[in-house]
Amino acid sequence: MNMPSSGDFNILFIGDVIGRQGRNALEWLLPGIKKEFAIDFTIANGENAAGGFGLTRKLAEDLSALGVDVLTSGNHIWDRREVLGDLDSMSNVLRPLNYPPRLPGRGWAIFESARGIKVCVINLSGRVFMQPLDCPFRAVDAVLANGHNVITLVDMHAEATSEKVAMGWYLDGKVTAVVGTHTHVQTADERILPGGTACITDVGMSGPFDSVIGIDKVAILERFLTSIPARFEVATGDVRLSAVVVSVDSGSRKAAAITRLDRPVVGAAIG
Numbered sequence: 001m002n003m004p005s006s007g008d009f010n011i012l013f014i015g016d017v018i019g020r021q022g023r024n025a026l027e028w029l030l031p032g033i034k035k036e037f038a039i040d041f042t043i044a045n046g047e048n049a050a051g052g053f054g055l056t057r058k059l060a061e062d063l064s065a066l067g068v069d070v071l072t073s074g075n076h077i078w079d080r081r082e083v084l085g086d087l088d089s090m091s092n093v094l095r096p097l098n099y100p101p102r103l104p105g106r107g108w109a110i111f112e113s114a115r116g117i118k119v120c121v122i123n124l125s126g127r128v129f130m131q132p133l134d135c136p137f138r139a140v141d142a143v144l145a146n147g148h149n150v151i152t153l154v155d156m157h158a159e160a161t162s163e164k165v166a167m168g169w170y171l172d173g174k175v176t177a178v179v180g181t182h183t184h185v186q187t188a189d190e191r192i193l194p195g196g197t198a199c200i201t202d203v204g205m206s207g208p209f210d211s212v213i214g215i216d217k218v219a220i221l222e223r224f225l226t227s228i229p230a231r232f233e234v235a236t237g238d239v240r241l242s243a244v245v246v247s248v249d250s251g252s253r254k255a256a257a258i259t260r261l262d263r264p265v266v267g268a269a270i271g
Contacts, residue, residue: 006249006256007246007249007250007255008248008249009041009117009248009249009250010037010038010039010040010041010246010247010248011041011042011043011119011151012034012037012043012243012244013044013155013177013179013203013243013244013246014030014042014043014044014241014243015045015181015184015186015203015243016048016181016184016205016206016207017044017045017046017048017049017063017205017206018048018205018206018207018214019051019207019234020051021207021214021234021235021236021239022048022049022205022206022207023049023059023062023063023066024239024265025206025207025239025240025263025265026066026068026206026241028265029241029263029265030066030067030241031067033243033261033263034067037245037259040113040115040117041069041070041113042068043070043071043072043121043153044063044068044070045072045073045155045157045203046059046060046073047072047073047075047076047079047157048076049063050079051234052214052215052232052234053076053232054078054080054083055071055073055076055083055093056082056083056086057082057083057086060090060092060093069111070092070109070121072121072123072155072157072181073093073094073095073096074096075096075125075130075131075157077095077105084104087104087105090105091109094108094122094123094155095107096123096125096133096136096157097122097123097124097125097136097143098124098134098139099125099134100134107122107124107139107143108120108122109121110148110150118151119150119151120148120151120152121152121154121155122140122153123154123155124139124140124155124157124167125157125158126156126158126159126164126167126182127158127163128159128160128162129159129160130158136156136158136167137170140154144174144175149253151176151253152175152177152253153175153176153177153178153179154167154171154175154178155179155181156178156179156180156181157180157181157182158181159182159183161187161201161202164201164202165189165199165201168197168199169193171197172193172194172196172197172199173193173196173197174197176196176197176246176248176253176254176255177248177255177258179198179200179244179246180201180202180203181202181203182202183213184204184205184213184214185204186202186203186204186205186262187200187201187202187204190244190259190260191258192255192256192258195254196254196255197255198244198255198257198258200244200258203242203243203244204242204243205242206243207234207239208236208239209237209238209239210238211234211235214234214235215235216233216234216235217235219231219232219233238264240263240265241261241262241263241265242260242261243263244260245257245259245261246258
């Protein structure tokens with residue numbers, strides 16, 4: 001289904017990219033999606049791009065070459081230790097803003113689209129059922145206090161539905177969109193809040209759906225049944241790309257529409 005033509009600037013946000021299968025999904029599907037929806041700016045959560053856990057400079061560059069403008073992340077950004085020395089120089093990669101400030105990288109930045117329209121992207125991490133980080137609500141307030149009058153999208157990387165929904169309501173009218181990541185399961189609650197902020201609890205994942213949230217289901221089931229740690233590998237079957245398209249009125253910076261996408265990879269070898 002095509003996006004309603006009620007906005008003049010279209011942002012594509014791609015759910016957590018899982019390993020090589022997720023990267024393949026972007027390679028095969030992203031060009032067509034960008035053309036179909038006249039995408040002006042593309043964001044993807046890349047914290048699981050390296051074998052399902054973490055991100056490397058090489059993979060960030062590969063995803064950028066596929067057409068991703070900004071990579072957000074979450075708690076798994078630290079899984080590949082080599083990234084610690086690279087984050088400061090990876091200009092289009094974000095880590096959650098509310099981690100301790102002495103860590104490398106940055107939690108928000110303003111980027112410029114090919115059309116010259118500026119987009120602020122803010123990356124937050126939730127705290128419910130997750131690490132006890134700084135308050136994400138106060139962290140985003142500190143950024144917004146700078147008074148940037150640009151299109152603003154927030155990646156709320158969190159476990160609890162309640163925390164992500166609460167962030168949407170908290171930021172309604174203050175930002176263009178609040179999109180949830182981390183659970184890898186796309187939710188069907190996309191909407192435009194009264195103040196003009198687009199929200200969805202979770203965008204989902206891009207990778208193999210014949211799995212348990214991207215990981216080989218045999219190993220996951222064994223872990224549930226025995227409670228013994230097992231080596232997790234990214235699954236391979238039923239590869240899809242999950243995303244949302246947010247159509248924005250660039251004048252008001254309010255969201256005009258939000259559309260969920262769940263696109264399967266068809267007719268390509270998966271391995």
